[in-house]
Amino acid sequence: MQDFKFHIQAPVYFGHGTVKKQADLIASYGKRALLVTTKFPQGVVNQALEDVISVLNDKGIEYRVFDETEENPSVECCVRIATLAAEFKPDFFVGIGGGSSMDASKCASLLLENHITDDDAAYELLWKNPPRDAWRRPYKCTPVICVPTTAGSSSEITGFYVISRKDTNSKDTPPVIIFAEAALLDPAYIKTAPQFVLDTGAMDALSHGIETSLNVNSNFMNRQVAMIGFGLFKKFKDHLLSGELTDEDFDNIMLHSSIMGMAFYQAGTLLPHGLSYYLSHDKGLNHGLACSITQGEFLRAVPDQSLVTPILEACGFKDIDDCCDYFREIVGRNVHISVTEEECDAWAAHFMKYQAHRLDRFPGHMDEAGLAGIFKRSLKSYM
Ligand SMILES: [Fe+2]
Structure with missing residues (x-):
């Protein structure tokens, strides 16, 4: 067997009522908690937040709530959280929500650890001068407990967190690995999610599993873990x-979602995630849907289809056409954009210039024309 590394860190507590069941665990992190979440629409209860607050009140833990986390949190948003944290001095953070809340909590914890409360210093720390070797091994900072209320990003599992940066007008993962101290997964929190949120989350997680399974840097362990995920998807x-x-x-x-996080954290994603950035940035598409748009045509483009067949079978697809139809239906009911052939060509050219590293992980040859072709075939109905 090939050498490999398999790294997961956060203990996962899965089950109904898990936040209240793990009250002692939560209380073990200290007497002051900063809760990071998003504002819910009027009339919609943030049940996860209510449960966490109930535990904190029972345990006599002082807390503050920051509920202004942006979607795709910016450096500036994380600095605001870190500034609040510098005043309040929490013993731990609780990131409650989708990927944005969990990502912002991790980033704010890193900023707090380094006493950073201004934007320029944050950019300097996150990308220009990050802590030495912090991309090799987890960075220790104020503990973050993650309570996901969507199923897709798996930030509760991975050492990644995606932050929007103004200096490059892009989203990026700082080269500082931060894991949650604990992931509290209660499926009840996603039961009230709108269909759109379920669709995009499930497509993101499935994309993580598919892409990492085909990544040449993957190994026996993470491919097997992805197989468990495909089996759940099939159900x-x-x-x-x-x-x-x-x-x-x-x-x-x-x-x-969490299982695909365990799988893809080991080797990363492939072409559809790279291609998705253009659809998110230029067309405003949500991440999971943007990733799934090109997924079917990406699978068709893998030269050795014997690599693809086990994935399709594990997911319960009859064949590649069945798989493409599935993605088309999910995407079709959520995505309403228009695209030109010229845009597809420009995106492919940009990919070759700035994301060519992803091609090294693809099991075969792929060039600019091939990428443009994937875009055009995937987006045919939007042209
Ligand atoms: Fe993703």
């Missing part, structure tokens, strides 16, 4: 499409 995929999800489906959707 809920038809119900996700029809919108008739059962309690068991919600369990599987929640776990599918």
Whole structure:
């Protein structure tokens, strides 16, 4: 067997009512907590936040709530959280929400550790002068507990966090690995999510699994873990499409996301994630849907289809056409954009200039014309 590294760190507590069941664990992190979340629409209860607050009150833990986390949190937003943290001096953070809240908590914890409360110093630390070797091994800072309320990004599992940066007008992962101290997964929190949120989260997680399985840098372990994820996807995929999800489906959707996080953290993603950035940036598409748009045509472009077949089978697709139809249906009901052939050509050219490193992980040859072709075939109905 090939040498490999397999790194997961956060203990996962999965189950209904897990936040309250882990009250002692939460209390073990100290007497002051900063809760990082997003504002919910009027009339919608943030049940995860309510549960965390209930535990903190029971345990006599003082807390503050920052509920202004942006979608795709910016450096500036993380600095605001870190500034609040510098005043409040929390013993731990709790990131409650989707990837944005969890990512912002991790980044704010890093900034707090380094006493940073201004934007320029934050850019300097995150990208220009990060702590030495912090991309090799986890960086220790104020503990972050993650309570996801969506299933897709798996920030609760990985050492990554994606932050929007103004200096390059892009989203980026700082080269400083930060893991959650604990991931508290309660499938009840995703039960009230709109179909759109479930669709995009599930497509993001599935994309993580597919892309990392085909990544030449992957290994026996993370491919096997992704297989567990595909098996969960197979169980809920038809119900996700029809919108008739059962309690068991919600369990599987929640776990599918975290498991794919364990798989993709080891080797990273491939072409569809790279291609998705153009659709997100130029067309405003949500991340998971943007990744899934090119997924079917990406799979067709893998020269050795014997690598693809086991993935399709594990997911419960009859063949590649069945798989492409599935992605097309999920995307079709959520995505309403228009695209030109020229845009596809420009995106492919940009990819070759700035994301060519992703081609090294692809199991075969791929060039600019090939990438443009994937875009054009995937986006045919939007032209
Ligand atoms: Fe993703």
